[in-house]
Amino acid sequence: MSIVKEIYNTTPKQIVDSLKRRLGGTEEGGLSPRETRMKLKRLKQELLKRFKRYNTNNLKDIDGNDFRTFIDSEIDHIDSAIEGYSPEELDRQRDLSVKFHWGHNHDFGDFSIKGRMGNRHINVFANFLSYFPITIESFEDKQVFDIGCWTGGTTLLLDSLGANVFAIEEVKKYSRMVEFLIKSFGLEESSTVRPLSLYSCNSDEFKNRFDIVSFPGVIYHLSDPVLALRILYNSLRADGIVLIESAGINVDDSLCKFEGPLFRLDRTRIIGGGKKENLNRGGWNWFLPSPSALSRMMKEAGFDHIQTNWDYRRGRLYGYGKKSTQVGICKAGLSVQDID
Numbered sequence: 001m002s003i004v005k006e007i008y009n010t011t012p013k014q015i016v017d018s019l020k021r022r023l024g025g026t027e028e029g030g031l032s033p034r035e036t037r038m039k040l041k042r043l044k045q046e047l048l049k050r051f052k053r054y055n056t057n058n059l060k061d062i063d064g065n066d067f068r069t070f071i072d073s074e075i076d077h078i079d080s081a082i083e084g085y086s087p088e089e090l091d092r093q094r095d096l097s098v099k100f101h102w103g104h105n106h107d108f109g110d111f112s113i114k115g116r117m118g119n120r121h122i123n124v125f126a127n128f129l130s131y132f133p134i135t136i137e138s139f140e141d142k143q144v145f146d147i148g149c150w151t152g153g154t155t156l157l158l159d160s161l162g163a164n165v166f167a168i169e170e171v172k173k174y175s176r177m178v179e180f181l182i183k184s185f186g187l188e189e190s191s192t193v194r195p196l197s198l199y200s201c202n203s204d205e206f207k208n209r210f211d212i213v214s215f216p217g218v219i220y221h222l223s224d225p226v227l228a229l230r231i232l233y234n235s236l237r238a239d240g241i242v243l244i245e246s247a248g249i250n251v252d253d254s255l256c257k258f259e260g261p262l263f264r265l266d267r268t269r270i271i272g273g274g275k276k277e278n279l280n281r282g283g284w285n286w287f288l289p290s291p292s293a294l295s296r297m298m299k300e301a302g303f304d305h306i307q308t309n310w311d312y313r314r315g316r317l318y319g320y321g322k323k324s325t326q327v328g329i330c331k332a333g334l335s336v337q338d339i340d
C-alpha cells in the first residue's frame, strides 16, 4: 500500500490495534505472529511453485512466439466497443475495462509480465489457507466457481490445485485472454471461462453446482453485494464454502463506506494511483464493508459457520462461510424478487 493511501485509510484505532498486535500475543489459531509469518511464507512458496508450471515449456499446440505475440497484442489495447459502451457513456466507464491491463504477475519463462496486482493471487490464497479451515488438498477434484478472474491468475492457480474451475469475468477482453491461456496450456478439460457478470448467474444452470466459490477482490466493486452473495450462495451445493477477500474498513460497527465510481473519476490522481490520460486509474468501488457488515451480509444471504478476518499487513478484509443447507432470504426490498 502507498504511504499516502495508508495514512488516508488508517484510523487512530487501527494504529493502536496494529501496535498491540506487533507487541506480542497470539493470532488466530493460537500461533504467535512469527509462526503465522513462517506458515504464510511456506504457503506462498508452495503456491508459487505450482503456478510456475504455466510457462512456455508447457504450451500445447501453440508456438512460443505466437503465444507471446497474442499476449503482446492485447496489452495496452484500448477497446470500448467490445464491452458494449456507447460513446455517450464512455467517460463514466472504468479505465481498466476500456484499456487492457495485465492482472497478476506471471513469469512465462521466455518472458514475464508484471501485473497491476503483483502476486495478489498467491498472497490472497495463502491467506485463505492460513485463516480458514481449508488446506491445499481441499481444492482437489472440487468444482470451483472463480468470480472476476481478470487475466486468469486465480483461475490457473486453482487449476494447479487440482480443481475443476468455472471462471467468469464481466470484462470481455480479459475473459478472452483467460480463454486463450486455458487453451494454450491445454486445460480445457479442467477449466472454463465465460464473459459474464455474476449478476447473470442467477439461472438454474448455476444452482447447486459448485463446492467452492472463490470470490476475492470483487465484492467492493459491486453495486448490490447482498444480491451477489445470494446468487453465489445459490450456486453452492450443500456443505459448499465461499472464500471472500475485499477492500474494507476496519471498524467494530457493522458499517459500509460508500465510495461510488465517481469518487475516483473526480480525483484524477493521488488515491489509487494512475492518470486519466493513461487510462490506468484504480478504483471504481461501490461499498467497502467492515468485518461485521460483511459477516451480516453473508448471514442474510444464507451462509453459516461465518468467519471474518482483518489483514493488518495489507489493510484488507477476508471472509469464509458455509452453505450447510438451502435456507430462504428476506424478500422485502430485495432487488430481484424471483430469486430462490
Ligand SMILES: C[S@@+](CC[C@H](N)C(=O)[O-])C[C@H]1O[C@@H](n2cnc3c(N)ncnc32)[C@H](O)[C@@H]1O
Binding pocket: 103, 117, 120, 121, 124, 147, 148, 149, 150, 151, 154, 168, 169, 170, 171, 174, 196, 197, 198, 199, 215, 216, 217, 218, 221, 222
Ligand atoms: C480487483 S480484480 C480481482 C481479480 C481476482 N479475482 C483477484 O482476486 O486477484 C476484480 C475483477 O472482478 C471483475 N468484476 C467486477 N465486477 C464483476 C461482476 N459483476 N461479475 C464478474 N466479474 C466482475 C473485474 O472486471 C476485475 O477483473
